[in-house]
Amino acid sequence: MSAATICDRTRLRVRVSGAVQGVGFRPYVYGLATRYGLAGFVANGPEGVTIEVEGGRASEFLATLPLEAPPLARIDHICVQETAALATEKFSIGASEGGKLSTHIIADAATCGQCLSELFDPENRHYLYPFISCSHCGPRYTIAGRLPYDRHNTVMKAFRLCAACTAEYADPASRRFHAEAIACPECGPRLSHGINAIVAAIAGGQVIAIKGLGGYQLLCDARNQDAVQRLRSRKQRRQKPFAVMLGSIECVNEIAEANALELALLESAARPIVLLTSRKCLAPAIAPGLSRVGVMLPVAPLHHLIFHALRSTGAWIAEPSPVIVVTSANPCGEPLLIDNAQALRRLEAIADLVVTHDRDILTRADDSVVAVVAGRSQFIRRARGYAPEPIQLAQSVPPVLAVGGALKSTVTITRDNQAFVSQHIGDLNTPEGIRVFEGTIQHLASILDVEPVVIAHDLHPDMASTRFAQASGRALIAVQHHHAHAAAVIAEHGHAGPALALVLDGHGVGSDAGNWGGELLLCEGAMCRRIGHLAPLQMPGGDRASREPWRMASAILHWLGRGNEIAPRFAAQRQARCISALLDQSGGATTTSAGRLFDAVAALLGIVSWQSYEGEAAIKLEALVRRTAILEAGWTIDGGVLSLRPLFARLIADDIDAAGGAGLFHGTFAAACVDWVMRSARTTGVNTVVLSGGCFQNAILMDEIWRGCCAAGLTPLVPQRVPPNDGGLSLGQAWIAALQIAEQSSASEGRG
Known part of the structure; x- marks a missing residue:
């Protein structure tokens, strides 16, 4: 009109x-x-x-x-x-209207500038109140039980507004008008401990736990090596890196290098953890063996109050600025703790002080993690601050529930032309993890008012997510793992038409029931065809090889006809002497996994032989790269199979050090992948290339392959709204399932 x-x-x-x-x-x-x-x-x-x-x-x-x-x-x-x-x-x-829901709850948002000013204004009634919020900031998704988003549908119904808050809540001219989470010291939630006690514990080198927006967090002084080591020991987290929090954007340059986009991400309302190049000035135990550190700014008023008090104490008079470790309080790899009683009981052996409060958390949400890769932001973990913001789809689709994989689990529910990807749930290898997974499905379906007509799941029969789907009694659609990785990127970009997909991943069951992970696919509509893969490599010990990179390195040596070098090279490994005999046997497990190649190279170069956390070998290998190089004739492509055998033969030479080998591997592998894709583009006539899979969390690999594709006249599509790792699987599953339903419906109408 x-x-x-x-x-x-x-x-x-x-x-x-x-x-x-x-x-x-x-x-x-x-x-x-x-x-x-x-x-x-x-x-x-x-x-x-x-x-x-x-x-x-x-x-x-x-x-x-x-x-x-x-x-x-x-x-x-x-x-x-x-x-x-x-x-x-x-x-x-007017009052909220009823009816079938088609709106949604927005994500939690960090403290806004206006609330921050009031927080430190002695004349304001919210002065130093750790739960200050307004309609521009504060908890949303984590405190909401259902829609519409009114106070009585949130945990704030437990707190009756005082006269002053009631007046603001009812005043259309106030930014707190119908801001459902508002409260003040008179009528709102309260901390179990004062800020001075919290700060004294941190300054004294202790480990503390606080209840954040989406769950409990563990904190300690990031400049205190003993405190960080104590946290590692208590949390049983031997090497996996910790994120750190700074009090303000002005302090970032003290500990890391950041460009304009990275600084903007740090200051965004989502307040994610941003991976930055480290200046190596914190406790060495923060990120052992890594070149990057996860950095974040204060999210909640409590964080601001802690830094304000730290700067006011004698512990931090001037330079350097205070920096604190902030990590999820999830003992033994289980989901993030949100319940006060559980936190007090289960964190007793980890934290010297546990700080609770009486505002409940309904939906746990870890801190999101992002990185700037190839000039754009990329999720490593999508959670607080972003979920459950929808992803717009190219067309309206039936209501589908997709249950993702087993690691870095998420679920997706579609509604009309939107896909709602849940927050990061975590790994489904514990009863508690599975319980949270099932609760997330129930909650997301409830707040979206959706009844799925089908459940999409992975081909792997032993995943907890697959078992959940099979036990549901609903119609099922199985989606191959790497097809789902590719489809997630296609869905978020709204791409129509065919696309090549280079999926470099750790593990996924193939359509032939094999162990896939380095795949070149041709995708069109709901269909996918495997047109290439990495040369298969033996996996001595099966799944153990994914945790013990020396086994994959042994497979490389055996492949090169140098099996006699395995025992002396890996003398510290008790089974190294008998691994050659195992590799000589036929019928053992093999894989086309790109992730296992990174593991093998890390072990061959003496970087990591045994992994204490997923991806450790690959991350530490990437951290050593100073510059990349390409070994001419370092690969072969035959019948769609990419082999890096010539590169591996060069990497085990005596004159290659770890840093040089890391750079040569990254540069040559990237160049080989670009060559592989270019040949397939000429053969198929398809110039759009999807880049996805867990290996594309590697910034060097993503950047070089992306640039190589662009230089070759191809159009690369990369993950931006969901991670390239298994956190994006559920979106891809949902899109494929929706397309299959649409195609089946069209076929039925045609027959009719």
Whole structure:
């Protein structure tokens, strides 16, 4: 409708969809309507926000509506209809409407600038209050039980507003108007311990636990090597890196190098952990053997209060600035703790001080982790601050539940033309992990008001997610692991038509029941064809080889006809003397995994022989690269099979050191992959190339393959809305399942 057609006596019904609940959108509309002298109302509804306006300046209202929206709002669609004028004189904010839901809860947001100013203003009633929030910031998804997003549907229903908060909550001119999480020292949640006790413990080298937005976190002084080692010992986390938190953006340069995009990510409302090049000035135990460190800024008011108090103590008078370790409180690799009683019991042996509060967490959400790769942001873990923001799909699809894999688990539910990918759940290798996985499905389906018609799952029969799907009694669609990796990228980019997919991954069951992981696929619609793979390599010991890289290195030596070198090279490994005999046997496990090649090279170069956490060998191998190099004729391609045998023969030479070998491996492998893709593009006529799989968390590999594809005239598509690792599987599964249903429906209609 053209604004010019609106007359003075016309009343307009405006429906706004998107992230428009819980973000101060209704008071924004109220203020806008008041500015233009309009009558009518605004109310939350199942589709988002409903507005009715009438008056002579309604056209100006419509033009301005999308331009000045609150910072956390996102408008996806505005629908305008004319209706009969009611000759009302006032504009009001109405009660929430009922009906079938098509809106959603937005993600939690870090403390905004206005609340931060009030937090440290002695004249403000929220002075030093660790739960200050407004419609521009604070918890959302983690405290909401269902939609619509009203206070009585959140954990805040347990806190009756005082007179002052009630006045702000009811005042359309206040940024706390219907801000469901608001509270103050008079009527809101309380900490179990004071800030001074928390700071004294950190400054004294102790480990503390605090209840964050999405769950409990463990904190200690990141400059205190003894404190960090103590945390490692108690948490049984031998080598896996810790993230650190700084008090302000101005302090980042003290510990890391950051470009403009990385700084913007650090300061965004999502407040993720951002991987930055480390200046190596923190405790060595923070990120052993790595070149990057995970950095984040304060998320909640409590974090700001801790840094304010730290800077006020004698422990940090001036330089350097305080830095604290902030890591998830999930003992023994289980899901993040959110319950007070569980935290007090299970963190007793880890933390010297456990700080609780009485605002419940309904949905756990770990800190998100991102990196800047090939000039754009890429998720390593998508959780707090981003979930459950939807991913727009190229078309409306049936309601599908996709249950992901076994590691870095997420689930996805589709609704109309949107896919809602859950927060990172974690690994499904414990009863508690499976319980959280099932609870996440139930909660996400409930708040979206969706009843899935089918469940999509991985081909692997022994995954807990697959068993859940099979026990559900619903219609099932199995999706091959690497096809799902590729489809996730295709879905988020809305790509139509065929695409090549280079999937470099650790492990996934293939359509032939084999152990795949380095695959070149041709994808079109719901179909996928394997057109190439890495040369198969033996896996002595089966799955043990994924945890013990020396075994994969032994397979390389055996492949090169140098099996006699295995025992002396890996003399520290008790079974090294008998591994050659195992490799001589036929019928053993083999793999085309790209991840296992990184493991093998790390062991051959003496970097890692046994992994204490997933991906350790590959991450430490990447950290050694100073510059890349390409070994000419370092690979062969025959019948779609890419072999790096010539490269491996060079890497075991005596004149190659670890750093040089790491650079040669990365450069040559990337060049080989580009050559592989280019040949397939010429053969198939398909120039769009999807890059996905866990190995593409490697920034060097992603950057060099992406640049190589661009230079060759190809169009690479890379993961941006979900991780390239298994955290993106559920989105790909959901998209493939939805396409299969659509194709089956079209076929049925054709037969009819």
